Amino acid sequence: MTATMTQCLLRLVEEDYTLADYQSDIAPRWCAGCGDSAILTAIQRLCREENLPPEKTVFVSGIGCSSRLPHYMNAYGFHGMHGRALPVAEGIKMRRPDLHVFVTTGDGDCCSIGAAHWIHAIRYNMNMTVLLHDNQVYGLTKNQASPTSPRGLQTNTTPRGACLEPLNPLSVTLGVANVSFVAQAVDWIPGLLYDIIAQAHRHRGLAFVRILQRCPEFMDHFYDDAVRDPTKTRILVHGDGLRLSPEVSRIYRNQEAHDPLDMARARALASLGDEIPVGVLYRDPSVPCYDDLRAGERPNTPDLIRTVLDEEFDKVTIWPQIGATPLGAE
Amino acid sequence: MTATMTQCLLRLVEEDYTLADYQSDIAPRWCAGCGDSAILTAIQRLCREENLPPEKTVFVSGIGCSSRLPHYMNAYGFHGMHGRALPVAEGIKMRRPDLHVFVTTGDGDCCSIGAAHWIHAIRYNMNMTVLLHDNQVYGLTKNQASPTSPRGLQTNTTPRGACLEPLNPLSVTLGVANVSFVAQAVDWIPGLLYDIIAQAHRHRGLAFVRILQRCPEFMDHFYDDAVRDPTKTRILVHGDGLRLSPEVSRIYRNQEAHDPLDMARARALASLGDEIPVGVLYRDPSVPCYDDLRAGERPNTPDLIRTVLDEEFDKVTIWPQIGATPLGAE
Amino acid sequence: MNRQASESDGQTRRRRGAGKAGARAAPGPALVLDEHIVEIVSDSGEGAQRCGQSFGAIAARMGNGIWTVEIIPAEIRPPPRTIAGASGNRVRLASHRVNNGGGEADLVVAFNEQVLLSRLRPGEIKPGGIILLESMWRDDRDETIAADYARVCDEIRAAGYRLYEIPMEAECIKFVPDPRLGKNMFALGMLCGIYSLDAGMARAQVRFVFARKDPKIIELNIELLDAGRAWAAENLDLRFTIPASRSSEPQVVMNGNAALALGVVASGMEVCAMYPITPATSASHYLSDIFEKVGCVVHQAEDEIAACAFAIGASYAGKCAVTITSGPGLSLKQEGIGLAVMAEIPLVVVDVQRGGPSTGQPTKEEQGDLLAACFGGHGDAPKVVMAVSSIEDCFYSIITARKIAESFNMVVVVLSDANLATAQQPFARPRFNEDWLAPPVNQSAVPEGARPYDWDPRTGLATRFIPGQPGGMHCLTGLAHDRLGHVAYDPEINEEGIRNRSRKLAAFQKTLKTPPVFGGDDGDLLLVGWGGTCGAIEEAVETLRAQGHRVSSLHLKFLQPMASGIGDVLRRFDRVMAIENNWSDPLDDDLIGEENRRYSNLAWLLRARCLVDVDCWGEVRGQPLKPGAIVTAALGKLEQT
């Protein structure tokens, strides 16, 4: 009785959604040229292609420019606390396997204040798609260094340049037990961005996609080289992997056949110095998922609750009459 | 004037310390057979060998059985908050390069609640020695699963067995930018334990040592196999690496020559399925340290403070008389 | 109150060799007592805990009122024979229902003189009280030990205690090869004999406790039990009866954390997200064991912040969740609690309080988190704060808390404490009621035009939309938002949101009844308390009234908001004093005056709300307040001019 009712309702009429069905009534408020817009478009396209019912889809985020994304989706959204998108999403998914859960997080949100949750979310490997909008800077709070900021970057908190090498979210993720899907995309190749997010969504387990996202406001021209010179991008291809459009294939000739089960190569690719790997670095659908492992075997009906409570009470009950029940149960 | 005075004092008489000089007046309160005792012994030996002045040595910890260690050292100790040993240690070291800073942390303390600080401490790479007492369980709070608990382990919070593969602290650490020293030791080979901690201490940068630590109270017999069968342990050797005593060499024949600059091999070693690598997995003394990079170039004397304040005030001062100062400074 | 009575029926008479330490006069008829407090302490691992618990259980089964309290060492494995290492149990047993651990102990069984000192030194044993001490140490091969033992014995006798040195180990060795094993059952037997508890029931209890063990072991333990009883009958001039009357309703005996865990199951919640912390954790342990049986989940998160966020996520998705913690965890969850308040997500937060601040005294009793629960987060974050006042209350409060949380889309903080967490007491066996549970998650389509924050101006309430509800799509946010849930920075919209969140608390407040006064309706002094001190305060009031003092007490379940009429009650008394297990500056400190005194938690709240000059008294000794200490404090207050 306390189980989700619609889980047992059949959808009688199969509806087909349009892109507009996923657009909320709020116009995105990102700067012109912000990579977040491309990501939003890719997600809306995915929702349509996969025909995800808006009411069954939840976008969870933290705080940051990127974390505004749920506001622009016509779906359920949870724009919560800075750094805590992942545990919120886990809580949502835990007892609601019927919901499609997407997490949108920034490089500060995920890799700085949320780093512990990030590590542990990878390990829980719950069924959700995690999009790291990595613009290498704190956008919303107006230009502070993030853990992924390139060395030397001048920001408001590093007026003399960031002094450390950036954290590599891919390498860290690949070091975590139970990692099951790691990919990298860039906001400026929309076809691949879509394709990678789609693969992530279809993956069983937690799919972690780092998206290199342009922030013209504070990191203007940062990716100009990469955007202009296709050889700087290395596309990872494999059997049932990315579907490269002929055009993308023609432009991006720097391709590598990569078996996504090859962890050693995935790690090496993650830290390619001067090229940007794009595609699925690692994928292992056989890794067990916490939500599957911990799914209750039986629904918690009132009768079951009554039975279990009685069992427990029996163990510690003093009955009015001595010997009224067998001693073990007394 | 506000600088640390003793930084400029010469130690006139070189004293030699004894082991007892590092023992506090509190008797350790660990269970019999607890691996923490072996670690304490190794540290005290190190302090003596390195002749570390107790007043210049600080042991920082979080909360847990292991985190009690600072109480048993005759040195300065900081037994603070669960999970927050690393940022405290960073704060201590930041302006006190004259202090030797050691951090003692548990697997729950470091890899669960403290995970974000752990990742970032590796990246800051400040000069300190970090000892992860990994007993694969929560000891102090009496037997709950930790992120490093083996799958299937029955604890008070996992009465039906832990359901996830354990986190591998070595793999995670090796995925973090600026990692400069990663080693693994075991509490039951005291010579190597000492040697590895000594190498860690001598390393410039943050040295991270994971110590497999026995917890007879809650993980009894867990390492019995490894303790009994020396082939289960793979000793990593290299040029200026561990100094194996003839006896250790004789017993532990399973040795691998490993170049600690070889990251790919280090990562592979970190996840050796059935053998326990012992030794230095990775070491790169050339990685810059945050405390060096951020060390003030000049001491903050009252005069300097006055000058800088005046400079700043000048920029925004309205002087009583128009034109009393050049316009730029008005 | 002592009366003569005939010997208990089931008393065993089997004898096995008298004790080495001089046998005394055979006991006369049992002295009838109204109540006694018995402690049994040993090194940790020697089984005093099990002995004490079994003793309490047998007495409870016979129909005595009982209250048992654990004596827990702070370390995992403290060294043997140390004051800090004492482990055991205190059992208060009475002819009537008891609601607290009482005052000093009347009788103590100690396995060595050091653990005994841990009870003697802080004054936990009644002057002139009875001490049964293992005597083997007198002849210990280690001379210091023998000397220590002898010295302590001399001191005890000199101080006027009734010391019995008992060769427990020597007696046990007659039955078991390792004398340390089974000593606790021998002690249990002695205690059952001394207190005339039914031998059959005692044996049944031992069988129950060792149910999973080899039958041989069970029999051995029963032999030891019987031997203890026999030895006591033979050698001790101690024989008491505490008249028992079995309740006509079934009773359950458990501690507060078990009651909390069962309350979670009974409330219909499906998710408990937690991070281990003493003394809250044992509730999660028990829940981990049973929650899966009803298809639900205890999630051990990576930290308290994640636990809180996880619970918020589950609640948001329609599965109202609880997160259980203790002091430091409450501090860490403040941001999450604020989000739940802001976004109006139902959430139950349980704080099993311990000694603070900081890591403080993890295993010890204190009630120091009330103000943090009320005011801990930044900004205006109205939420319900309620406290449990007994073990039974632990069970029902969770059910109530879930209901309030979901009815008002509100955070409800439930405060328990380290004492209730581990104390045991019988209470009426709850009868399951389907109304306790939440209705099924609403997945029906949202009516056209409905908005996710359509606050009702009369109550501040809005119907929330749950993922899965067609037409309810919106983005929840912790930012200021309008009725559509859209981020909004307009002055009016911000004020409207804050107004309505605050209004819900006011609306909920209207449903609260003024709590009843215990004692008389007016008088010279009113004691006001909250939480686990209820039993001790009311017992103190009974004592004071029996002495002719016009003292009453008021116990608050809801601390935020507070029921109407409390100020009126306060004003009917000449003096009002909050009694709390937390800090308040004592006025006899030269430095302290009315201008700078820091009041206890509840005193702050009452003073501010009611403008009554509420004085306060409390202790932060890591122990539950004793009725006697409260009596003394009240008498002091009555004497003030």
Add this chain to the structure above:
Amino acid sequence: MNRQASESDGQTRRRRGAGKAGARAAPGPALVLDEHIVEIVSDSGEGAQRCGQSFGAIAARMGNGIWTVEIIPAEIRPPPRTIAGASGNRVRLASHRVNNGGGEADLVVAFNEQVLLSRLRPGEIKPGGIILLESMWRDDRDETIAADYARVCDEIRAAGYRLYEIPMEAECIKFVPDPRLGKNMFALGMLCGIYSLDAGMARAQVRFVFARKDPKIIELNIELLDAGRAWAAENLDLRFTIPASRSSEPQVVMNGNAALALGVVASGMEVCAMYPITPATSASHYLSDIFEKVGCVVHQAEDEIAACAFAIGASYAGKCAVTITSGPGLSLKQEGIGLAVMAEIPLVVVDVQRGGPSTGQPTKEEQGDLLAACFGGHGDAPKVVMAVSSIEDCFYSIITARKIAESFNMVVVVLSDANLATAQQPFARPRFNEDWLAPPVNQSAVPEGARPYDWDPRTGLATRFIPGQPGGMHCLTGLAHDRLGHVAYDPEINEEGIRNRSRKLAAFQKTLKTPPVFGGDDGDLLLVGWGGTCGAIEEAVETLRAQGHRVSSLHLKFLQPMASGIGDVLRRFDRVMAIENNWSDPLDDDLIGEENRRYSNLAWLLRARCLVDVDCWGEVRGQPLKPGAIVTAALGKLEQT
């Protein structure tokens, strides 16, 4: 208060073509005003901020009292021509010193009608006020834009405002190719002309602002400046003079966050550990810029918890540290603050408050964190809580806070707010004093027998040992501890620790003086405030007293502990009302009564401490309180029977 006056000397007369929108009568002599509030708003990126700031700076340099407030959009890049996107500045300029942003604006320059609406709608512009609006939109090719513009103009006129449509862009295009560039300098010129500000000083200011730019660009901007002035002289019948008198002492003009940052430098602290959060961050930005110049460090930690722990570590090691944050960060730091309290590590925590709860209104004004600062952590965690009441106070309070923290080994929380953070005001240039700094870190050997927690029973103070001090080795802990710092669970030891930590607060309290009453010593109504509302409250009191009301105010710097004598002050007035920028339930809500009203933060504290029926009034509109609104609230209170 308007008087006739001669034209300002430096007025430029150069003319360049009259505006398209019908030129009006040439202005007569300037009207002398006591004060005016001027706003300039544009889409973000159009330079209204710079224009407003420069206008304030020129007026300040001339000797006017000024207070500038930023008008900040919540988004990084809000869409153009939207209400939410308005960006700019409000400048209050007066012939006397001003301490707050004042009431509604007298004159507004707006670059489009939408940003104008953002000020009109919430009532920020005085009825009948003057509006200077860019007129280009009237002919916009986009018909909706043109229509919107026309409609708004009609509405404005109908509502009685004095609307001037000004072809700013058309005028600018005569000088610059991209008309959007430089419009702000044209507007600045107009304003300088209207308010008779010295032309030479205006040019100097422009040169100063563009100091790092190409001289050509500077000259272009000066041309635009002069053009604006000329255009206004030619076409507008607006000419005001606000008499200025330059201070005889040097003044500095800066906002509160800059003052905080300079205060950190001046206090001798060496470490600031922070995590970015609005509105605190800009203090760290400025500090990041200057702190390295004195050899010190701003550490951007991975989160607020780490920032707090880092600061604690630095302080522990002898380098007293500050951690700067806003609301959500305060919630996250509560556990760390508790540790510092427990272990008696000096620590300065700055909370630049914003709208709450949860993420709330990050850029907006509110004073909602007072109770969280006082009571936020679990257990008994006595600490000092003080609030800054002006921009100057931001500077000195940090110096004071560091001193208190180190003298008492105590946590000091300094509360500022979003309004003070960004508002600018001149104050006397501080003269550096070496006494502000901490003495060098003590590294001398610890005397034989000294203990790390040797609490002085008269004050609760102990001398702490700092790493490096020979003989001082001990292990600090957040657990209960004895005088040696050893972990201890004895009841007496725990109580002793808590007593002494609390005593320090009492001892510190003895050093506080009763704050002075502003107004008269007694009367019908006392307004009590704290923090950044000081100027507005005192201005309201002045107004009320000028109207003959017996109203005074009291402003508290120290909220915890509170100075002695405050209750006496309160009792000298018939009525007392706390005035705060935070929530309190309004009594005119049907649901709300004395029994369930939630009071504002300070009202809680005062009621509890003084047992005086302190009423409260406040707003949570994300804006600083206006003197006029306070006057209205006070009058309402005075009318109450």
